[in-house]
Amino acid sequence: MLDINNLQASVEGKSILKGLDLHVKAGEVHAIMGPNGSGKSTLAQVLAGRDAFEVTGGSVTWDEHDLLAMPIEERARAGLFLAFQYPVEIPGVSNAYFLKAAVNAVRKHRGLPEFDAMDFLTRVKAEMKAVGMKEEFLYRAVNEGFSGGEKKRNEVLQMALLEPRLAILDETDSGLDIDALKVVADGVNRLRSPERALIVITHYQRLLDYIVPDQVHVLSHGRIVRSGGRELALELEEKGYGWIGDSGEVHSAPEPAGGAQ
Amino acid sequence: MSDVDTWLAHYHAHSAVLPGAELPWLADIRRQAIYRFADEGWPTRRHPRWNHTSLAFMDQQDFAPAGVAPDAAAALARLRGEDAGHWLVFVGGRFDAALSDIGPLPAGAQLSSLAEALATHPEAVEAAFGSHEDGDSPAALNAALASDGAWLRLARGVTLEAPVHLVFIAGADEASRHLRNLIVAEANSEATVVEHYLGSGEASTLTTAVTRLQVDADARLTHLKLQQEAEQTVHLARIDAVQGRGARFASHSLSFGARLARHDIGTRFDGEGCEALFNGLYHLDGRRHVDHHTRIDHAQPRGTSREFYRGLLDGLSRGVFTGRVIVAKDAQRSDAMQRCDNLLLSRQAEADARPELEIYADDVKCSHGATVGQIDEDSLFYLQTRGLDETHARRLLTYAFATEALDRIDLAPLRKQARAALMARLPGGELLEELL
Ligand SMILES: Nc1ncnc2c1ncn2[C@@H]1O[C@H](COP(=O)(O)OP(=O)(O)O)[C@@H](O)[C@H]1O
Ligand SMILES: [Mg+2]
Secondary structure, rough: OEEEEEEEEOOEEEEEEEEEEEEEEEOEEEEEEOOOOOOOHHHHHHOOOOOOOOOEEEEEEOEEEEEOOOHHHHHHHHHHHHHOOOOOOOEEEEEHHHHHHHHHHHHHHOOOOOHHHHHHHHHHHHHHHOOOOOOHHHHHHOOOOOOOHHHHHHHHHHHOOOOOOEEEEEEOOOOOHHHHHHHHHHHHHHHHHOOOOEEOOOHHHHHHHOOOEEEEEEEEEOEEEEEEHHHHHHEEEEHHHOOOOOOOOOOOEOOOOOOOO | OOHHHHHHHHHHHHHHHHOOOOOOOHHHHHHHHHHHHHHHOOOOOOOHHHHHOOOOOHHHHHOOOOOOOOOOOHHHHHOOOOOOOOOEEOOOOOOOOOOOOOOOOOOOOOEEEEEHHHHHOOOHHHHHHHHOOOHHHHHHHHHHHHEEEEEEEOOOOEEOOOOOOEEEEEOOOOOOEEEEEEEEOOOOOOOEEEEEEEEOOOOOOEEEEEEEEOOOOOOOOEEEEEOOOOOEEEOOOOOOEEOOOEEEEEEEEEEOOOOOOEEEEEEEEEOOOOOEEEEEEEEEEOEEEEEEEEEEOOOOOOEEEEEEEEEOOOOOOEHHHHHHEEEOOOOOOEEEEEEEEEEOOOOOOEEEEEEEEEEOOOOOOEEEEEEEOOOHHHHHHHHOOOOOHHHHHHHHHHHHHHHHHHHOOOHHHHHHHHHHHHHHHOOOOHHHHHHH
């Protein structure tokens, strides 16, 4: 479903993604782990279409489409969803309006009838209950004054409402208590289906106790330096990221058999 | 032409038929006012209060009547909707009794056209009319030529539950209209007054408007002005309040129309513990220009003033704000705050914001701040990743910027009218209609 080949991207002339390969099939959940600054958010934002990052090489194919050529909103309407590491506050726009505008933009594209106010409220209230958000959050400005956890729940809510075919969660678990973490995991697990794919970017293996990934990748200095099954996550938890060299080369890379220095 | 001689001739041609022409005191004010205007001419950049907004072009400006009769009844119906309230309609600078619906008033409230008030109780009008010396030369022109306006007087303790709406619709036959509204709110009275300025068509016209408000001790007066003049109108206006002890005055100025609009808005605290809220919102595009020039005179102690002005500036437009705050020597424990925030929607638009603080007391709290910014790229991206196209996202963020100003309007129906007026200006407002 998603094929990333030799992706290179830079910001303000600084190269961040340096030839990244990743292949995700429909029905799969991939976890991407890696130290701070390794390029995880850059990858997520490039896939979502942020033009502050310049793609300097490589390709991304999504269901036969050249993803990088699609405008941001077309990606979203075609079913790509990014849960932001830092959701944006938008004073003056109610969460209800925002959610409805988003859902209807996507539904329209898919040839589904747009929700009217009543249908939408019924739908959104049910989903809010599932992510443990009080109804008052509908009438507050988007993310304004929300706590870290509330912002992340709001991201999961959007994901549930938009029913993406490819969801990317950028450290949605960071800074959450265990209840909120379960909400995120539950949101992902409810979305899992043979037609959908998910990329879960996480700093900790903790989330992977609740979301069982098909593959785990380690991103370092703008490249995937290791891929493996879920046991790789446990290994990372144990050993930390210290075994990855400063310039991104893998010193005695722990082969599946182990053997870290 | 709109040069001094033309206006002098206009005065000589019309002064005899203006309402109250037979009243010596009024004839005297008008005569002195037109001569003051003739002496001073239109303000130019050399004038300290007009250095961002020159009216020098007025000497060469031709104004012409719109020619087409407005559908005043339809405009009124659109505006009014289900809203009760007291409605006074003026077409082309004259009261239109047939379109108006003043409705029942409590005892102690007088509400009529200025022309009628001059006929029925001229002494009260004289006390409130002001003089030829008020304001700058455009205000003097207004004093000389004002043909009508509203008269509202509330006796002590009288509350008007529903807002007073003054609807000024540009007429077909006049190249200029000059309106003067006089509001006297005696001690402990309360009212909300809304002024709507509507115009349409391509003709260049001139509107001058002066509203004088006397807000006596502990009275509460909310004034809202919605300026939606036609594209080629020059709108020169002044709102002038004087507050007694503990009086609360709020001015909301929403300036969406006209080619050039100048709003001089001021109040003087004549007693202790006054409160003033000045709230403004303007939207400009093309080569349009709007200037808010405010003055808050903390003449007495323990007064509080809050000023918030927000601009949405598109095209080659220019938004100007000057906030003058004077704190007199004895006005201790005054608290004055002012902000001006502008959102530039194009690279060529320009915003100026300038505080002018004159503080002679030592125990005061005074602050001011101004920002000029563009649509936030992070917010734009966030909305687009949720499927909103760029145009929709930009409009939403533009609206969101303005909404802070709208939220300061307490009365929900007025907030709704203000919102609708803004939506009508913003391209693609219909996309955002559900926000209403
Ligand atoms: N907008 C930006 N401007 C400059 N540098 C950036 C920007 N965004 C990210 N970077 C840099 O790119 C590198 C990768 O950042 P990021 O993708 O956020 O890492 P991660 O999400 O893995 O922590 C870091 O060195 C970071 O400082
Ligand atoms: Mg990150």
